[in-house]
Amino acid sequence: xxxxxxxxxxxxxxxxxxxxxxxxxxxxxxxxxxxxxxxxxxxxxxxxxxxxxxxxxxxxxxxxxxxxxxxxxxxxxxxxxxxxxxxxxxxxxxxxxxxxxxxxxxxxxxxxxxxxxxxxxxxxxxxxxxxxxxxxxxxxxxxxxxxxxxxxxxxxxxxxxxxxxxxxxxxxxxxxxxxxxxxxxxxxxxxxxxxxxxxxxxxxxxxxxxxxxxxxxxxxxxxxxxxxxxxxxxxxxxxxxxxxxxxxxxxxxxxxxxxxxxxxxxxxxxxxxxxxxxxxxxxxxxxxxxxxxxxxxxxxxxxxxxxxxxxxxxxxxxxxxxxxxxxxxxxxxxxxxxxxx
Numbered sequence: 360x361x362x363x364x365x366x367x368x369x370x371x372x373x374x375x376x377x378x379x380x381x382x383x384x385x386x387x388x389x390x391x392x393x394x395x396x397x398x399x400x401x402x403x404x405x406x407x408x409x410x411x412x413x414x415x416x417x418x419x420x421x422x423x424x425x426x427x428x429x430x431x432x433x434x435x436x437x438x439x440x441x442x443x444x445x446x447x448x449x450x451x452x453x454x455x456x457x458x459x460x461x462x463x464x465x466x467x468x469x470x471x472x473x474x475x476x477x478x479x480x481x482x483x484x485x486x487x488x489x490x491x492x493x494x495x496x497x498x499x500x501x502x503x504x505x506x507x508x509x510x511x512x513x514x515x516x517x518x519x520x521x522x523x524x525x526x527x528x529x530x531x532x533x534x535x536x537x538x539x540x541x542x543x544x545x546x547x548x549x550x551x552x553x554x555x556x557x558x559x560x561x562x563x564x565x566x567x568x569x570x571x572x573x574x575x576x577x578x579x580x581x582x583x584x585x586x587x588x589x590x591x592x593x594x595x596x597x598x599x600x601x602x603x604x605x606x607x608x609x610x611x612x613x614x615x616x617x618x619x620x621x622x623x624x625x626x627x628x629x630x631x632x633x634x635x636x637x638x639x640x641x642x643x644x645x646x647x648x649x650x651x652x653x654x655x656x657x658x659x660x661x662x663x664x665x666x667x668x669x670x671x672x673x674x675x676x677x678x679x680x681x682x683x684x685x686x687x688x689x690x691x692x693x694x695x696x697x698x699x700x
Contacts, residue, residue, distance in 0.1 A: 423481035425466040428497065437467065443481035451493045463495045468525075470501060474508025474516065474538055482519045489523060500526050501546065504553070507537030510560045510578065514585045517545030521589060529553040536607055540620075541582075544589055548623055555620060556609045558602040590624035592617075 423443045429436050441448035451464070468485065470478065488494040501520060520527065520542070527546025529535045535543050536556040543549065560578060562571070579600070586596045595618040602608045615621035623631065636646035 428465045443484045468501045476512045503535045504533035505539035513538040513541040516542040520545030556607040561604040
């Protein structure tokens with residue numbers, strides 16, 4: 360959060376001012392005259408300020424949402440949005456009355472808003488439904504749009520997504536900023552048609568706590584280890600830490616490729632190449648030669664030119680990144696906001 364005020368303290372001070380103004384008005388009520396409307400002005404102003412503070416201090420918490428594909432009159436339609444953190448939304452019948460097993464529900468999945476630990480719970484519910492065969496994710500894609508959130512929650516969310524082997528996308532017109540980027544990094548394959556923005560994390564509280572520097576260094580260490588764990592370059596950690604928390608650096612297309620935020624990380628690419636080579640009954644070296652010949656290039660960068668099955672997978676993710684867009688008013692991230700860790 361950039362320049363986040365102590366909301367509770369501000370609201371308390373304004374509430375006290377409103378209370379004092381109301382007491383003053385009550386004392387004067389016996390002497391009310393034509394000037395009474397003018398005397399009520401301070402109370403009215405304080406009330407309006409208190410309301411404004413309340414509205415500003417409400418954080419738009421992220422929600423891990425999904426909607427299912429329903430067939431109506433022979434045509435596919437998407438249902439209303441549901442929330443993984445809401446138990447009634449995830450109640451599924453295991454079998455019909457005649458004993459027929461219920462088929463997995465195909466769903467589109469979206470993460471929108473400010474990431475908190477509650478969203479990690481939602482992701483674990485999603486993970487359980489996928490493993491039990493109650494759901495399958497359309498296109499194996501999770502769409503992101505958010506302005507930040509809690510760093511540790513975002514990293515935990517990213518780990519869950521990586522374990523599930525899903526792809527992550529930022530659709531055209533959406534943006535994923537600050538801690539949202541750390542969760543987005545969990546995708547096995549990644550595509551960005553919108554905007555990704557980074558800055559270094561910080562603690563929003565201004566309280567003077569013991570060992571604040573030590574706590575911050577521990578946060579830095581956890582972030583650095585997470586970036587390495589998910590096979591992103593150390594240069595990405597350096598790029599994050601170089602941006603002051605009051606600013607946001609929107610990554611360019613070349614940045615996205617350089618930091619492996621577009622496409623696949625080297626270890627994932629190697630695994631995909633090996634799987635494709637096995638399927639073709641050839642060695643990895645021979646498969647790479649075929650990729651080079653097919654691309655007409657002397658050297659093939661893992662995240663730029665790809666052919667065969669791995670290439671088709673990445674290009675499909677890229678195309679869908681420009682198409683997947685949650686169609687609900689106010690669910691997308693507002694432009695220009697910088698978010699927070």
